[in-house]
Every structure is written in C-alpha cells, then in structure tokens.
Amino acid sequence: MGTPQRKDDHIRFALENDVQCRASAGFDDVTLIHSSLPEMDLEDIRTETSLLGKKMDYPFIISAITGGSERAEGINKDLAILAERHNIGMSVGSQRAMIENESLRGTYEIRKYAPDILLFSNLGLAQIIGMDNGSISSLIDSIGADALAVHLNPLQEVLQPEGDTTFKGGLQRLRELKDDLGCPVIVKETGAGISMEVARLLSFLDGAEISGVGGTSFAAVEYYRAKNALQKHTANLFWDWGIPTVPSIIETKKHISTIIASGGVRNGMHIAKCLVLGASCAGLAQPFLSAVYNRPLTQASEYLDRMVHELRTTMFLTGADSVDELKSLPAVFHGRTREYLEERGFDLKQFSQRGV
Numbered sequence: 001m002g003t004p005q006r007k008d009d010h011i012r013f014a015l016e017n018d019v020q021c022r023a024s025a026g027f028d029d030v031t032l033i034h035s036s037l038p039e040m041d042l043e044d045i046r047t048e049t050s051l052l053g054k055k056m057d058y059p060f061i062i063s064a065i066t067g068g069s070e071r072a073e074g075i076n077k078d079l080a081i082l083a084e085r086h087n088i089g090m091s092v093g094s095q096r097a098m099i100e101n102e103s104l105r106g107t108y109e110i111r112k113y114a115p116d117i118l119l120f121s122n123l124g125l126a127q128i129i130g131m132d133n134g135s136i137s138s139l140i141d142s143i144g145a146d147a148l149a150v151h152l153n154p155l156q157e158v159l160q161p162e163g164d165t166t167f168k169g170g171l172q173r174l175r176e177l178k179d180d181l182g183c184p185v186i187v188k189e190t191g192a193g194i195s196m197e198v199a200r201l202l203s204f205l206d207g208a209e210i211s212g213v214g215g216t217s218f219a220a221v222e223y224y225r226a227k228n229a230l231q232k233h234t235a236n237l238f239w240d241w242g243i244p245t246v247p248s249i250i251e252t253k254k255h256i257s258t259i260i261a262s263g264g265v266r267n268g269m270h271i272a273k274c275l276v277l278g279a280s281c282a283g284l285a286q287p288f289l290s291a292v293y294n295r296p297l298t299q300a301s302e303y304l305d306r307m308v309h310e311l312r313t314t315m316f317l318t319g320a321d322s323v324d325e326l327k328s329l330p331a332v333f334h335g336r337t338r339e340y341l342e343e344r345g346f347d348l349k350q351f352s353q354r355g356v
C-alpha cells in the first residue's frame, strides 16, 4: 500500500473508530494542590511561554498528524490557520510521502497560512538512517520549518504490514544530524512513551516529545488496518504497550530538559499537570484532528478557547499567575503511577513537598 493511502487510513481510523488506549495516561493519579488564597486576579494570569526559542501564546502545540494526500492538505491548512490565529506551535506529519513523491510537497507547505508559528518538520528514524544530511536539510527548508522532530515509532513499524523495522544505527545518525543541521533536533514517540534509559542516550538533543500511553494508540489503528488474524491478534495484544504519559514525562526529564508532553492530553487541567511535572509544553494530536475535520474553523477555535479557559482556571485555583510559576508547584501522586515511579527509583517527595 502506498504512503498517501496509508496516511488517509490513519486519519479515517483515528476519526471513525475508537483507537484510544484502554490504559490511562496517569493524569488522574496526579493531584495539584488547591489554593484558597490565590493572591491574584483571574485576569492577571499570563499563559505565554517560549519553546526552542520561539514565543507562543499558550503552552501547547498541535502534534504531528498528517501530510502527503489531498485530504491531508486540507487538514494541514486548517490546523495551520488555527495555530497562527492562536499563536501556538505545530508539526506537520511524517514527510516520508514527500521523500517518495516530490509532487506531494504542497500538502506540507503551510507557511503561507502560518508565517510566524514554531513549525516542526517530521521524519521517522527508519527514514533518516537511509538519508544523507543534505537531503534532510532540504526537506526541512522546503517547508520553512524551525526544527526537526524525528519520530521513534518501533511499535507502529513492527505492527504495520508495510512497516520499516531497520532501526540499527539510529542513535549514531541522530548524533550526526544534531552536529550537522543548523536547527534544533528533537525526538518524538508516537504513543508508547520514552523511558529514562532512552532519554539518557538522547540527552545531546534539543528536546523530546514523549507521547506516552493514554491517548491515541497506533497499535489500535493497526488493529483496524490488519488484513489477517495474526496481525489483528498482535495489534490487540500490544494495544496499550508502552509507558504512560505521566511517568514518561518524569523519566525523560531526568536527562532532557525540554519536554513536550503528549499522549492523552485532553483538557486544560491535563496541560497544567504536564507543566507541573516538568514539561515545557503539552501536545495534542487526535483532539485537534477531530476539531478541524469537516467542521468550520470557528468550532476548532472554540475548542481551543475552552482548553485555555480550563488551563487558566487551574492556574487560578493553584495560585500560579504564569507558566513559570506553574512549573514550580507541588503535586501528589497516587495509585498505579506512584507505584510505578517509586519502583523506578524516583523520590516523589521532590514533587509533593516542593516549596514546603
């Protein structure tokens, strides 16, 4: 199956089927501490932040979704207009389709709709292993991106029938790219999370989008795309494989300071929790895809405004009047997430007794 058809399948299955993880991202296991005395007016709250040197009005981005087909072109255009209107960052989806067929470049060219935003290029590790740095640099420049996100998606590649499972040499290629490219390079997962062991190996990079378990499951997408019983069985078994978003933020933060937290981020309170746990900003894919798909852009803007309202409400109720202030708040962990993090050697008092 060709890449454009596969990209359209991903969009179709993400919208028409329940491809969300059954396991939790862990947000319910994190309690922020209520402040009965915020000592500020709601209107004083500032949500601006910066990521990789670029200013954004809100601490979240539109994570990588698509490119490479006619349907994708329309989606990218709407997402770009939305991102520019609200001044948030955005990533295009994997540019693999563009490598295979240069005529698909237009489906990724969104700078005309979003001249000012922080824009990420997106390529898979399996692709960069087989490409030279010059070609990668031209792919980034051709869409006017500010940074490159290399997706690490071994789960997806091993489950999809046409998957590319040649990951050997990936670490070395990332090192060479980082040394050679003149722009920031980050890695991103696609829904299975990043561990502290992997983060340690990748600490020379400019950041990581952890994209943990708890949101869109690519195993679930592959379950619906499966053509035979073995593929279906395996995709079902690995539906929730990986590290949930909350522990993955904390594991990755041990070695990488700039973190984009995605995977099941669904409201403004989740965004606030990501920042308290150490993320620089949050990222959302599926919610933005369904907000723009076959709907007027005003509805997507309303969705975004609702999330900002939820974030500002959380900030007011925790007494944080800025994003930096939010990052210094305490949090208490419970249940499965607490058990997991303690077993992994984290002293959670660093969170629960912050500022005490």
Ligand SMILES: Cc1cc2nc3c(=O)[nH]c(=O)nc-3n(C[C@H](O)[C@H](O)[C@H](O)COP(=O)(O)O)c2cc1C
Pocket (backbone or CB within 6 Å): 010, 011, 014, 063, 064, 065, 066, 092, 093, 094, 122, 151, 188, 189, 190, 191, 211, 214, 215, 216, 262, 263, 264, 265, 283, 284, 285, 286, 287, 289
């Ligand atoms: C339809 C769809 C297509 C995606 N395509 C890409 C992609 O091309 N490259 C990539 O790095 N991530 C891709 N992702 C993964 C997202 O960027 C994100 O990491 C993941 O969906 C978790 O976020 P969510 O729970 O908010 O959806 C895709 C996600 C969706 C829903």
